[in-house]
Amino acid sequence: MKYLRIGEPGSETPVALSDGKYYDLSGVTGDIDGAFLAQGLASVEGLPEIDIAGRRVGAPIARPGAVVCIGMNYAAHCAESGATPPAEPVVFYKHPNTVVGPNDELQVPRGSVKTDWEVELGAVFAKPASYLESEAEALDCLAGLVVVNDVSERDFQIERSGGQFSKGKACPTFTPMGPYLTTLDEVADPQALRLWSKVNGEARQDSSTADMIFSLAHIVFHMSQFMAFDPGDLLLTGTPEGVALSGRFPYLRAGDVSEVGIDGLGATANPVVDAK
Template sequence: MKYLRIGHPGEEVPAVLHENRYYDLSDATRDIDGAFLGRGGISTTAGFPEIDIAGRRIAPPIAKPSAIVCIGMNYAAHCAESGAEPPAEPVVFYKHPNTIVGPNDNVEIPRASTRTDWEVELGVVFKQRASYLESEEAALECIAGFLVANDLSEREFQIERSGGQFSKGKACPTFTPLGPHLITPDEIEDVQALRMWSKVNGEIRQDSNSKDMIFSVARIIHHMSQFMAFDAGDLLLTGTPEGVALSGRFPYLEAGDVVSVGIEGLGSTRNTALDAK
């Protein structure tokens, strides 16, 4: 299944895309949230009304989660371009859930920013509580689906002004575009072999594959469950591959730039950058 949400902020309608047709899920759930995902979602579109989404806003594919947990420095080539040694254990930081916007919404370059960067990331959404998991196989059983994310980052805030951790440069408003869909695991053949890319104004920046991850999705979830509990509906971002502006190979984002990120089988986002007011 490909779950999505349609409508203006605060007026989103839960929906599903199946065999090139869109269906309204309002009779099954108020939203694409932890409660709905915890019940297993839907197994059939029979009985749900078709809807026409032409001209309507595509919203973030999940309702606001209780937490966004992020993994840093999780691609070998990205570590190399950043001048960092690959970590021995997953590097963790958090983003505020209110940073989430839709796949085509505008994003804001923060006030006083000169180093706003892009990061295509594979996002994981949970369908059940994940705590003290016994194995990586058990970790995979906790996954409701996967989505595309852009972990936008302000590098000065993140590095020079961080105080020792990343979140100050990661939690600016609009810094987590998601979507367009939440894809259930049965539709993904191998989550560790997905092409990932980003573009700025149509020019390729990142072009890599999830197989370059240092820590796999299953390993991250299993490892992190020993230190914290994920709840149904929570979002995990699993790191970005090489090709960001931090590498020094590309300019940082400016107002008017259009930044797109995509993952094979999951779709893509396309967001115009504007100066924050």
């Protein structure tokens, strides 16, 4: 099953995608949020079909309670960033209001000259997760997986950070996501997913979640020892090499189109504009 949200910001209709057909979930839930994900959807039988042609696709989950992010989780990305691979997962936060849809505008912040893209595998929780006993429990806590662009402003993140990443991570529109949330039963192996990014149609990142330093299951288990996740929360798992920070590519600027995708999970394509 895949879940998505269709319509203008603040007025999205919850939708299920099953066997190539779209179904209106308005009679089942008001939104794709933690309360809905905690119970899930057993079947689309009896639900009305919906035509989504020409309509805006929103972020596939309603505003999450938390956006928890793991940094430096691919060895090659650590190398291009000049960092030593961490012994434990590095964590930072993004503001939930940074989440936008897969085709919405991506705003370059005022004064920014180093706005960067980062394709990431995102995981959305369906169950509370706190003090899990093992990695085996971890994936059972998840509703599904989603494509996310963890946009970063590198000057804010590194030179002006004050010692923490979030200044360069929480600017408006910095978490494009979608187009849908894919339930875990449709993903054979979260650690065998190709993920990629492009700018103006030109390849940037091209890697696999097999290259993660810490697996998805380990991250969920590990972080549950330090914080409690709620249904609807979003967890980002790091990005592979191929970002502008490497020095191999120019940073984003108004007029660009930033694309990220994961095979089988969909892709985003966000036009880049200057901050409003």
